[in-house]
Amino acid sequence: GNSVTQMEGPVTLSEEAFLTINCTYTATGYPSLFWYVQYPGEGLQLLLKATKADDKGSNKGFEATYRKETTSFHLEKGSVQVSDSAVYFCALYSGGGADGLTFGKGTHLIIQP
Amino acid sequence: DAGVIQSPRHEVTEMGQEVTLRCKLISGHNSLFWYRQTMMRGLELLIYFNNNVPIDDSGMPEDRFSAKMPNASFSTLKIQPSEPRDSAVYFCAAGSQTGRNEKLFFGSGTQLSVL
Numbered sequence: 017g018n019s020v021t022q023m024e025g026p027v028t029l030s031e032e033a034f035l036t037i038n039c040t041y042t043a044t045g046y047p048s049l050f051w052y053v054q055y056p057g058e059g060l061q062l063l064l065k066a067t068k069a070d071d072k073g074s075n076k077g078f079e080a081t082y083r084k085e086t087t088s089f090h091l092e093k094g095s096v097q098v099s100d101s102a103v104y105f106c107a108l109y110s111g112g113g114a115d116g117l118t119f120g121k122g123t124h125l126i127i128q129p
Numbered sequence: 130d131a132g133v134i135q136s137p138r139h140e141v142t143e144m145g146q147e148v149t150l151r152c153k154l155i156s157g158h159n160s161l162f163w164y165r166q167t168m169m170r171g172l173e174l175l176i177y178f179n180n181n182v183p184i185d186d187s188g189m190p191e192d193r194f195s196a197k198m199p200n201a202s203f204s205t206l207k208i209q210p211s212e213p214r215d216s217a218v219y220f221c222a223a224g225s226q227t228g229r230n231e232k233l234f235f236g237s238g239t240q241l242s243v244l
Contacts, residue, residue, distance in 0.1 A: 050232075059133070059220050059235030060172075105172065117162075117233075121171035 018043045018118040022106050025124035029096055037091040037123050039080075039106035047110040049073075049082055049089040054103040054122070063091075063104070101127045132156035133223050135236035143244050147209040150239045152221030154202045160224040162233065163196055163206050167217045175219075178204065211243045 023038045041047065048067045052060040064073030069084035080091045089106060106120040134153040142148055154161070163175040176186040178198045186196070193212070198204040208215055218240050222233040 052233075052235075057237070059135075059222070059237050060233070061235065062232055065232070117174075119172045 018047070018108060018110055020106050020108055020118050020120035022104075022120035022123050024121075025103075026126050027123060028126045028128065031098055031127055031129050032095045033127075035091070035093040035096045035100075035125070037104055037106075037125070039089045039091065039120060041087050041089065041106070041108050041118075043087075043108055043110045043118075045110050046084075047108040049080070050107040050109070051078070051080055051089070051091050052105040052107060052119075054105065056102070060105060096125075096127050098127045098129050101125055132158075132234050133221055133236035135219075135221050135239050137239060138237065139240045139242075141242045141244065142211055144212055145210045146243075147207065148211045148215075148241060148243075150206040150208075150219050150221075150241070152204045152206075152236060154204075154223050156223070156234075158223035158225050158234070161198060161204055162222040162224065163204070164220040164222060165217045166220060166238070172220075175206070208241075211241075213243045216241055216243050 019042045021040050050065045051063040053063045054060045064075040066073040066082035069082050072081045078093045080089050082089055103122045103124050105122045109117045132155045136151045159180055161178040165173045165175055175188045176196045177184050181198045181201055194208055196206045218238045220235050220238045222235045224233045
């Protein structure tokens with residue numbers, strides 16, 4: 017079956033630091049890959065996505081590249097802000113409705129001023 | 130996302146009571162998901178509807194849980210009787226399956242506390 021593995025948190029960084037949140041996956045076929053963000057007290061929101069190998073998704077200064085050879089989709093940002101503090105979920109979709117949608121357990125990111 | 134409205138935002142109840150969580154969809158979507166989120170288990174899929182029809186309810190923990198989707202814009206998740214271990218945040222999410230993208234729009238969640 018499909019699975020998504022994320023680095024466990026919390027991850028605590030100072031403002032303007034470089035961020036990497038690791039995500040690796042196992043899936044049949046060629047899944048689409050996503051990063052969702054959950055701010056305190058809210059539901060998940062789609063942050064960025066990539067649908068095929070070597071695609072780079074980007075949004076709000078965040079980037080992630082679909083690496084099929086390493087089955088990874090690591091999230092990066094060059095300079096984080098306090099407002100980036102949230103829980104970040106890596107996810108994949110391999111088709112077939114709900115069975116094909118798999119979320120990681122989430123990584124809690126804390127940015128200190 | 131404004132397209133998915135959940136109510137109530139917070140629910141505090143006593144063990145044994147019936148709890149009904151509601152989800153209203155403003156925009157048209159062809160799939161709806163109920164998730165439960167806890168610190169211990171993360172995000173768990175409870176049930177999935179496609180075109181108002183329950184497709185997969187294997188994630189529903191027990192017979193105490195039931196979900197309905199009487200029309201394309203409304204769904205309920207009911208717990209009867211509720212237990213303290215049901216305390217969690219429950220999310221409704223709407224999806225539009227377009228090719229290789231199952232993009233989800235999440236509601237703000239219902240924080241359930243069963244005492």
